[in-house]
Amino acid sequence: MITGDHLRRIAFWSHDLTDAEFERARRGIVEKSYAKGAYVCHRGDRLDSWTGVAEGLLKIASMSRSGKAVTLAGIRTHGWFGEGTVLKHEARQYDLVALRDTRLALMDRATFLWLFENSVAFNRFLVGQLNERLGQFIAFVEYDRMLDAPARLARNVAWLFNPVLYRNPSPHLEISQEEIGLLCGMSRQMANKSLQLLEQKGLLRIEHGGITILDPERLARYGT
DNA sequence: TCATTAAGCGTTG
């Protein structure tokens, strides 16, 4: 069980709840720690919790037909996800891997469904989040053919700083260039070259083991 | 042909 202060820190959506809703959410959440490289779940597992990243970085990954690991998305500190599988009561469709030491907040399914039934603020948050993801998904349809490597990387990185998915995201993110490459579906070399180009343009700063975003808006639109 | 990648390895923080 977590404290109210802690819930406010890790879950920006909790700020908008009524006192009763907030208390219900607080009692329904537990935290779990995962070491770097650990699997949170494998494809096909039942993970009946709605999930928040209290601290750390996760990737959602899958296996291609030829057996190669394909990274589909990254979720960093204070991102919340998994409402699809919890609502539909399905098995997970993808692997979840901690990219560095990570603490997860797990909200049990009953609590999630109660908030879904009872809280206007919670539903407003969910609709906003789903809408944001849908917009991103539609943008992906043209993404492959229309954009070069630096533009694709800019899109993917900007996604980790989305203000709807992460309220007031920190401009700094610890992530290796290799993982950025995996996240963008490109090699480490290409990721490095693309990052250098974007740094020259003043959109971000490269650090050892991480990056700092200087201009998230231009980054999200880069190349169009 | 040209661009890109995986793999290996020396360097760096």
Add this chain to the structure above:
DNA sequence: CAACGCTTAATGA
């Protein structure tokens, strides 16, 4: 010790 940068051989559009 993990992240980074560079070289090289393989790959493939």
